Amino acid sequence: MFCFHITIARRVHCRYTANCSKLLVQYKAAFKQVQSDYPTVESFVQSFRLDCPAALERIKEDRPITIKDDKGNTSKCIADIVSLFITIMDKLRLEIKANDELQPDLRDLVETMNRLSLLPADFEGKDKVKKWMDIMQTMNASDELDETQVRQFLFDLESSYNAFNRLLHHSS
16 A cells, blocks of 8 residues: 555656646746746736746746755655666566556656766666667557566666666765
8 A cells, every 4th residue: 555655646746747847848938928028927927916936936946846956856866766676677577567557667767767967868777768668658558568578678677777776886
């Protein structure tokens, strides 16, 4: 039951982050249309008597509250990445191979790895994990990985997890 709640919380967190990021992009595009009449977002808010301090804060920081310059979230991101690697590998070892049971955790892993600025853009683990995300996105929810795919997926996850650990040990 506890794992279920953690999974739900991760999904809500990821949805919030994605939706807020999307809204920030839309805000930037829309604000350009009215910028001649309202030079700042604050002047727009005052003009229409809007009460939206949290939205103004997100706009000022130009990122969702769930993404903090890494400073406060580095340890959490690292813990989440480790947890997700282990969770996915355990599921595969337990012969859980349906797309709808693997993809949510895999998506969370991809998104969390992308948020961690400690990881270089060319980090091999990112590419391997993203490759499997691309594969699974082409599958139907009920589709299952075959034995060869499971074996390769596990191999790629283990090598990515080991590379991640090596990177952490070298950066500390």
